[in-house]
Amino acid sequence: MGYGEEDVEIIHQEIEQPLIEAKGTTSHGGNKGRGHPWMVYLSTFVVVCGSYEFGACAGYSSPTQSAITAELGLSTAQFSLFGSILTFGAMIGAITSGPIADFIGRKWAMRVYSAFCVGGWFSIYFAKGSLALDIGRLAGGYGMGAFSYVVPVYIAEIAPVNLRGALTTLNQVMICTGVSVAFIIGIVLSWRTLALTGLIPCAVLLLGLFFIPESPRWLAKIGSQKEFEAALQKLRGKDADITHEAAEIQDYIEELEKLPKANMFDLFQKRYLRSVTIGVGLMVCQQFGGINGICFYVSNIFETAGFSPSIGTIIYALLQVVITLIGATLIDRVGRKPMLLVSAAGLVVGCLLTAIAFYLKAHELSEKAAAILAVTGILVYISAFSAGMGAVPWVVMSEIFPINVKGVAGSLATLVNWFGAWSISYTFNFLMEWSSWGTFILYAAINAAAIVFIVMVVPETKGRTLEQIQADINA
CATH class of the missing domain: 1.20.1250.20 (MFS general substrate transporter like domains)
Structure with missing residues (x-):
């Protein structure tokens, strides 16, 4: 059964009214028995390794141009393709990142994107010609473009109000750090060794994902009530009262689910x-x-x-x-x-x-x-x-x-x-x-x-x- 425009407007009014009335009085965590958000910090640290990986991919080509072209005998046009194909991979990653993260969850999406980056770096490391380089760069670009969406979304969905802006901004901090480190260490490392350093943030991310919770809002969206409450409690601290926040998130998502796909x-x-x-x-x-x-x-x-x-x-x-x-x-x-x-x-x-x-x-x-x-x-x-x-x-x-x-x-x-x-x-x-x-x-x-x-x-x-x-x- 479909929804008409009037039905949709009524649903939106039901969503908006209690939230607008609560404006200025609501904050994450319930405010009584607030725990220390150490898990929020740990989770943010883990996922911004994806942001660092973004920076490492973006910064790789600049310090390696002369060495790669000399060793593999690439023309300027061939290296230009190697450099620019990154953005095409990123555009593909951008198109698919949202639906994938919505379908399999934020954590599993980051595992998939890490796998693309790992495969890309190995393809570059073992490359004997331009084809392997381009395939590796395209795969890395895909992971990079996908990370650019899912990392800030995950952080925003787990962070308390008073920390959300600063923690989400760490996404850009780590991108800049990845670019800067690639620029600097690329001066002293060979281009193949520099490619291997791109595996480090992927390894930290893949390991860390075993210890951090899934986004509570995504769990609520798919109807995993127990997992939603457990993830939110883990993020806010075992002594935090999450009753109000959990109810607000759940009510909002339940109303949104009434809307057409x-x-x-x-x-x-x-x-x-x-x-x-x-x-x-x-x-x-x-x-x-x-x-x-x-x-x-x-x-x-x-x-x-x-x-x-x-x-x-x-x-x-x-x-x-x-x-x-x-x-x-x-x-x-x-x-x-x-x-x-x-x-x-x-x-x-x-x-x-x-x-x-x-x-x-x-x-x-x-x-x-x-x-x-x-x-x-x-x-x-x-x-x-x-x-x-x-x-x-x-x-x-x-x-x-x-x-x-x-x-x-x-x-x-x-x-x-x-x-x-x-x-x-x-x-x-x-x-x-x-x-x-x-x-x-x-x-x-x-x-x-x-x-x-x-x-x-x-x-x-x-x-x-x-x-x-x-x-x-x-x-």
Whole structure:
């Protein structure tokens, strides 16, 4: 028996009313007899090994290019395919990650994605030619794209309100750490040995998954009541009173289950349109502001500016980790929206400084000033990106989608993210040939548009349960 539009609206009103009334009075854990959330910390540590694996995959190609091309006799075109095929694998991972995580659970999904990464690294390690390299890179990209969805979703679903933002931000911290470590140790390790280091986070993740609980919200969704309560109790501590939180989650999911099974086309219905606009819009803002063009070619930018590419890359790598860590400590105090606005404003400034530098260089006005401005602009850019735009869109994405559409909606947002990553990385060199300073003016304009989008569309989600956030957004 199907549901009409009026039936769906009545169900949504039933969901929203008690949650909106409870706003400001509800917090995870029941608040009486609160235990220490050590299991939340352990679970987060385990799953962000998937985020580190993401960074290790993304950072692998940069320090290994000359060694791989020399040893295997690859052409520039062949190595370019090896580098870029990662994003195609990630797009496939993005499309399938949500449905897989919804069907087999968050933990088993992470096991599957780890297996792809392990197979990918071994294919690269034993490669004798370009085919094995490309297969390995494609498999690693698949795992990477899937991890980019399931890790922040799992963390958001297990974390208490007061820790959710900071813990979800650790996803981006570990991505940056994985990239930075690959950049740095890639200087001293052979390319085959560097591939083997990518197995370490997978091993830690696969082992750790035996000791952490499944997402309570997913267990509630599939009707595993005893397992749901046991997982929630384990996460909140044995002395914590979980009665109120468990009842709120259970009631919300029971009401959502009355709704028709969602598919991709349902996301564009009125009741989900705002959350989809927020999630997809933030991914567009994150990627089309130029991050992957700058990240993939930062060495060339420093070299063009007359600055040491190795020193510049190391500073860049370390800076993004430090700033992202600082952002993780601030997100639950400052809020998501202020951090996004400050970050986007910083991106505009960084782009404009770099544009001025390339304009001076193109017109041979002052080479010394151009070099200083270029380095300053790039470092301001990556600092601003790391402070908010890098992590916060993933945090918000993990919070805004109701669990009955989280799989398809998360897959759509992640797919848009990876399509943006590919588009920017592919077009960057063409844009630079067209106009180096014009490229950064274009990115500045996109980041300025992102400020307008954030002000007008993005809500603040700090200090609220997932159920309250979703009831308000999808009202």
